Amino acid sequence: MGLTGVFLILFLIVHVCVNACIWAEDDGQMFNLAAHFLGATVVPRVLEIGLFAGFLLHIIQAYMLELQNKRKRGVGYQVPMGNKGSKWYSRYMGWLGTFVLLFLVIHIKQFWVPSRFTDLDEVAYENGAKVHNLFALMKETFTQPWVVIVYLVGCLALAYHLMHGFQSAFRSLGVYNSRYLKIINAIGVGFSIIVPLAFAMMPISMYFNWV
Amino acid sequence: MEHYTMNLTLKVWRQKNKKDRGGFETYSVSDISSEMSFLEMFDVLNERLVKEGKEPIAFDHDCREGICGMCSMYINGRPHGPWEGTTTCQLHMRAFRDGDTIVVEPWRANAFPVVKDLVVDRSAFDRIIQAGGYISVNTGNAVDANAIPIEKNSADTAFAAAACIGCGACVAACKNSSALLFLSAKVSHLALLPQGNPERKTRVVDMIAQMDKEGFGSCTATGACEAVCPKEISITNIARLNAEYGRSGLTADK
Numbered sequence: 014m015g016l017t018g019v020f021l022i023l024f025l026i027v028h029v030c031v032n033a034c035i036w037a038e039d040d041g042q043m044f045n046l047a048a049h050f051l052g053a054t055v056v057p058r059v060l061e062i063g064l065f066a067g068f069l070l071h072i073i074q075a076y077m078l079e080l081q082n083k084r085k086r087g088v089g090y091q092v093p094m095g096n097k098g099s100k101w102y103s104r105y106m107g108w109l110g111t112f113v114l115l116f117l118v119i120h121i122k123q124f125w126v127p128s129r130f131t132d133l134d135e136v137a138y139e140n141g142a143k144v145h146n147l148f149a150l151m152k153e154t155f156t157q158p159w160v161v162i163v164y165l166v167g168c169l170a171l172a173y174h175l176m177h178g179f180q181s182a183f184r185s186l187g188v189y190n191s192r193y194l195k196i197i198n199a200i201g202v203g204f205s206i207i208v209p210l211a212f213a214m215m216p217i218s219m220y221f222n223w224v
Numbered sequence: 225m226e227h228y229t230m231n232l233t234l235k236v237w238r239q240k241n242k243k244d245r246g247g248f249e250t251y252s253v254s255d256i257s258s259e260m261s262f263l264e265m266f267d268v269l270n271e272r273l274v275k276e277g278k279e280p281i282a283f284d285h286d287c288r289e290g291i292c293g294m295c296s297m298y299i300n301g302r303p304h305g306p307w308e309g310t311t312t313c314q315l316h317m318r319a320f321r322d323g324d325t326i327v328v329e330p331w332r333a334n335a336f337p338v339v340k341d342l343v344v345d346r347s348a349f350d351r352i353i354q355a356g357g358y359i360s361v362n363t364g365n366a367v368d369a370n371a372i373p374i375e376k377n378s379a380d381t382a383f384a385a386a387a388c389i390g391c392g393a394c395v396a397a398c399k400n401s402s403a404l405l406f407l408s409a410k411v412s413h414l415a416l417l418p419q420g421n422p423e424r425k426t427r428v429v430d431m432i433a434q435m436d437k438e439g440f441g442s443c444t445a446t447g448a449c450e451a452v453c454p455k456e457i458s459i460t461n462i463a464r465l466n467a468e469y470g471r472s473g474l475t476a477d478k
């Protein structure tokens with residue numbers, strides 16, 4: 014879980030950086046070119062296969078572990094422990110992950126499938142190359158309020174998932190140096206806030222026509 | 225703190241034997257001194273039950289000074305009750321107020337089956353220790369304790385891990401019924417000392433295999449174990465255990 018978790022965290026960094034190109038104030042040119050590079054170059058396409066494998070492994074292993082762990086206590090407690098000793102989001106990683114997964118299904122259907130398999134409107138830039146106008150698709154998709162809300166919920170679930178998952182992943186990998194753990198905890202909190210917040214700002218920016 | 229007496233309502237899990245379904249029974253106890261320990265309060269209740277010709281409540285206890293790891297009550301939704309770093313026998317009644325209702329349950333985990341009332345079978349821990357929680361020592365005269373120099377920090381960290389009394393509160397608190405805090409304390413304690421070196425690689429693998437066999441869950445690092453541990457064993461030991469496990473897996477000779 015930790016290994017695939019760290020891999021998916023690395024993917025989030027790439028994803029948020031590429032998407033941040035929408036704020037370049039060039040009507041999506043930089044973003045469309047970046048998306049074109051990722052979709053039309055061999056290395057990112059191979060990495061993409063690894064990414065799907067990483068997601069699948071992370072998800073399947075998580076559900077298997079969750080089910081196994083649930084079966085380890087046949088009779089439960091009358092008075093649950095609740096928040097005495099653990100954060101709620103650390104106990105509900107399965108649910109948070111499920112929300113992220115549901116979001117992911119919608120997200121892939123809305124953007125990844127059209128950009129890879131179906132014909133998208135194309136746009137030509139100065140050098141003559143025609144590329145998919147993913148930026149236009151984004152703008153169009155985020156005119157619907159329900160989509161924006163679903164994306165915000167997805168980002169919130171991701172934020173809490175990371176809040177526990179980031180530092181937990183490194184513990185699973187065996188980092189026990191107390192100084193490093195402190196640094197990892199701090200980076201984890203920062204990452205869990207900044208990255209989902211940046212993602213959340215994208216549909217908001219589009220909805221309110223800031224870009 | 226000023227001494228006071230209190231009247232309490234107790235909801236206690238009663239179960240005749242392993243096969244009995246069990247259920248809660250409610251008892252009223254009166255004139256309980258704030259300076260009594262939680263177990264002494266149970267002694268008072270049990271004496272009354274015996275006088276009334278009823279079956280006393282079975283519960284585990286031995287040293288009653290917080291070092292044996294026998295007492296094991298889940299009190300008001302927390303193993304060993306509301307105080308931090310305290311075993312049930314060291315929990316005193318001043319933790320409660322007059323008129324309180326206290327719910328007392330046994331440890332809940334399939335690996336710790338209820339034997340009777342509040343007593344659970346924790347022999348799974350013994351078998352985990354037997355699987356690898358030992359070191360090789362020459363028989364004969366006792367070896368001089370200070371024959372091998374040990375760095376202060378390692379000695380302190382090993383000692384902190386060795387403080388684990390194997391009470392099972394970590395398992396009781398964990399949402400996955402994982403025994404990893406216990407296991408990591410035992411592995412860390414020996415991995416940090418030169419005496420633990422001969423079996424270092426096989427110990428962690430064997431002990432984890434035994435833990436899985438006993439039916440404990442896996443760790444998802446919620447930290448509930450650390451919060452309830454009467455000996456305040458650090459969850460960082462689990463990260464060390466993971467490192468030990470990885471090291472064994474990558475470098476094992478067989």
